[in-house]
Amino acid sequence: xxxxxxxxxxxxxxxxxxxxxxxxxxxxxxxxxxxxxxxxxxxxxxxxxxxxxxxxxxxxxxxxxxxxxxxxxxxxxxxxxxxxxxxxxxxxxxxxxxxxxxxxxxxxxxxxxxxxxxxxxxxxxxxxxxxxxxxxxxxxxxxxxxxxxxxxxxxxxxxxxxxxxxxxxxxxxxxxxxxxxxxxxxxxxxxxxxxxxxxxxxxxxxxxxxxxxxxxxxxxxxxxxxxxxxxxxxxxxxxxxxxxxxxxxxxxxxxxxxxxxxxxxxxxxx
Numbered sequence: 001x002x003x004x005x006x007x008x009x010x011x012x013x014x015x016x017x018x019x020x021x022x023x024x025x026x027x028x029x030x031x032x033x034x035x036x037x038x039x040x041x042x043x044x045x046x047x048x049x050x051x052x053x054x055x056x057x058x059x060x061x062x063x064x065x066x067x068x069x070x071x072x073x074x075x076x077x078x079x080x081x082x083x084x085x086x087x088x089x090x091x092x093x094x095x096x097x098x099x100x101x102x103x104x105x106x107x108x109x110x111x112x113x114x115x116x117x118x119x120x121x122x123x124x125x126x127x128x129x130x131x132x133x134x135x136x137x138x139x140x141x142x143x144x145x146x147x148x149x150x151x152x153x154x155x156x157x158x159x160x161x162x163x164x165x166x167x168x169x170x171x172x173x174x175x176x177x178x179x180x181x182x183x184x185x186x187x188x189x190x191x192x193x194x195x196x197x198x199x200x201x202x203x204x205x206x207x208x209x210x211x212x213x214x215x216x217x218x219x220x221x222x223x224x225x226x227x228x229x230x231x232x233x234x235x236x237x238x239x240x241x242x243x244x245x246x247x248x249x250x251x252x253x254x255x256x257x258x259x260x261x262x263x264x265x266x267x268x269x270x
Contacts, residue, residue, distance in 0.1 A: 005032045008067075009165055009196050010055060015064035017050055024050045025220045028064070032198055034164060037191045039207040040200040042217035048200035051217070052167050056088045056196070057081055069164065086114055089158030089195075093170035094269045095150045097142040103129065103153050104138040110160045124160060132186060148179035152186065159190055166190060168199040172206070180206070 010032040017025045025047045032038055040048050053059045054066055057076055066073040071084045097106050104125055111121045129135045132152045137219055142150055151171060158166055168187065172180040184206075191197045201207060216224040 006035065008032070009034045009069060009183055010065035010198065011066055012051075012055070013067070015051075015061045015066065017047075017054060017059070018062045023220050025054075025061075028134060028222055030215060030222065030225060030237050032165075032196055034196050035191070035194055036210055037188070037197045038199070039205060039210075039212060039214045040198060040217060041202070041204050042200075043202055046202075046217040046218055047220040048202075049169055052090075052198070052200055054231075056090055056167055060183065082113070086161050087164050089152050089161070089163035089166045091151070091156055091158045091166065091171045094175040095142070095147075095154045097150060097153060097157075099142050102139050102141055103134060103145070106142065106153055107157045107160050110157045114161055116161075120169045125156075125238040128160055146179075147175050148182060151175065151179075151183050155190070159195065163195060166195050166197045168197065170200055170202070172201065192253070 009029045010030075012028050012030045015025060015028040016023060028051065040051065042048050050059070054061055054073070055068060057066065057071070057073060060073055060076075068084060069087055071080065071087075076084075079233060095191070098109070101109065107125045108121050111124060116124075126135065126138075129138055132155060133155065134149060134152055137145065137149065142153065145153065155166075155171075166187070171187070172183050173184060187197055187199065213226060214224075215222060
């Protein structure tokens with residue numbers, strides 16, 4: 001099968017965000033292509049979370065603009081933001097689950113707010129929980145889950161509406177190394193199914209070993225990005241990328257990674 005045509009799904013152009021005289025971000029320019037996996041790296045206070053909030057339009061630039069698919073920050077209306085959020089899944093460091101709702105209900109809520117019908121919700125949530133290896137935990141409440149399990153629920157919720165883009169803000173920041181590895185493997189599998197992933201982290205050593213694109217952010221500025229403007233097929237341009245090879249190896253697999261029999265093998269989403 002011919003590789004899907006690559007296109008820009010996130011564009012950030014001459015973006016600055018100031019709070020009074022303090023600039024959280026200054027003259028940021030970057031693009032992310034569909035199906036790309038990008039690490040956004042920088043120390044605490046570098047502006048990573050601020051940039052992600054601007055991309056999913058929880059905040060807006062002081063100058064410059066953000067383009068996500070057909071949505072442009074300088075032309076956005078508040079009433080349009082929910083439609084943007086259907087294209088963008090978001091995963092946070094502190095999970096942001098509702099403790100009084102079951103695992104199933106936490107994931108289902110993401111679909112309910114889009115107006116999905118109950119039969120569709122039941123089918124999709126059952127499927128995604130099986131694929132992340134948590135179908136057997138569907139009636140449990142977040143407080144009884146481990147940190148890694150809660151983050152899997154958060155990822156399931158973020159991808160329940162089949163977003164084109166997944167933004168992950170320090171998703172492994174509170175997890176031990178073993179659980180961190182499992183969460184990264186899950187994100188790689190989500191990416192292999194066709195979702196572009198932009199993951200913010202302060203752990204440079206964690207991401208260097210993968211050989212994937214890394215955007216370095218310091219004091220609100222991009223100080224290095226080897227792929228400032230995307231042209232051509234990413235997999236062809238980065239033939240030695242460990243992440244690309246890993247994604248290719250995982251393409252078509254159940255994303256639970258547990259072999260529990262709860263999930264089924266999946267091909268890449270069309």
